[in-house]
Amino acid sequence: MVFSRLKAKSHKNFNLCPIEQMVEKHLKQLCDNLSNGEKISDEQIERILNLKTICNTFNQKEDKRNPWFILTVFLSVLVIISALLFINVGDTRIDADLLLSGLSFSPISKSQIISSPIAIESASLSGIQRAFFPPQANQKILELSQPMLNFQHNSATPNSTANNIVLNKVVVAKEDTIELMREKDQWILKIYNQNNKPIKSEISLSIQGEIAVRYAEAESKMVYSDPVLPQFLWHPSGFKLQFMVSKGINDLVIEQLAIDYLSLSKRENLSETSHPVFSWRSSIVAGDLYLEELKGEKLSLRYGENLQLDLVSGTVRLVKTEAQHLRALFHGTTRELYLGEKANALNLMPTLLELAKSQKAMALLWFSSLYVFGIVYTAIKWWKGF
Secondary structure: OHHHHHHHHHHOOOOOOOHHHHHHHHHHHHHHHHHOOOOOOHHHHHHHHHHHHHHHHHHHHHHHOOHHHHHHHHHHHHHHHHHHHHOEOOOEEEEEEEEEOEEEEEEOOOEEOOOOOEEEEEEEEEOEEEEEEOOOOOOOOEEEEOOOEEEEEOOOOOOOOOOEEEEEEEEEOOOEEEEEEEEOOEEEEEEEEOOOOOOOOEEEEEEEEEEEEEEOOEEEEEEEEEEEOOEEEEOOOOEEEEEEEOOOOOOOEEEEEEEEEEEOEEEEEOOOOOOOOEEEEEOEEEEEEEEHHHOOEEEEEOOOOOEEEEEEEEEEEEEEEEOOEEEEEEEEEEEEEEEOOOOOOEEOOOEHHHHHHHOHHHHHHHHHHHHHHHHHHHHHHHHHHO
């Protein structure tokens, strides 16, 4: 019976710790002595069992104090938090309410960008290959080659309702870019293609009454009793319209236009000599930028701050001429969002950690996961102890 007890103990918890090899060696020797008919005292057996108990206790403590498991968990958490803190989201939604001195944008599809005709006092139009004016009384069609046209009311009767210059529409084709800015007391509207392709955009002007038209070194006085529409063949590289809105007339308004390009900068001539020196400058006068992914977090923009976008898509909700500036409301999605020059610009794109903090569902998921983990860990620990 004693032999069976020793043999069972000798095979229990085999190789659990280095000390047990010595214990097994002593047990085997005792078993051999029993087989040879020798007697073993209870004190020897109790000593061997005590050694086995110490070995088992050592194994349990060694498992509990394993440093690699704790280190692995710590490093894993550190890597995850670092990734969430330093990696930015791929794109983000923004909303902007801006006061500008100019802006450029490209529509997603061919679009008419002004909501209603605008009466103007004078206009200067360049970038024309040919211009065709309808025949006046007892005259033929007037055809001009590569003119630079200036339209103006008859100076003798500048306020006559019979003398009208009306900007009927501005149609911007897909892939063409429109640039609108304020310069002194005039508005400048340019249309061009950034990929150097021939433009497909157009504008429509109507004239009525006695209108002075200047081109090259010549001047012609047009007299039309009814509104007429001159026809223009545009230069492939684009054209420019400078105009002054008539007093008391509604401002130019652009509404709900889908776009895929937006620039909040304009080109300025820094030289007052005959040799121009151009530079791109921010057109922001003031305004607010809202980060929709971060619960509409607001960022106030100051005069001249350079806001750079890499637009995916967006909507110009409103562009309106106001006194000396443009009021622009915009909503869209961008891949990049920088404030300042790129050399030392501030990256405004939200990080994954900021995005996670701002999402209620994400916070709930984190707390729920920690709660479930705690319950499972406690249950496993209780089961092993039992």
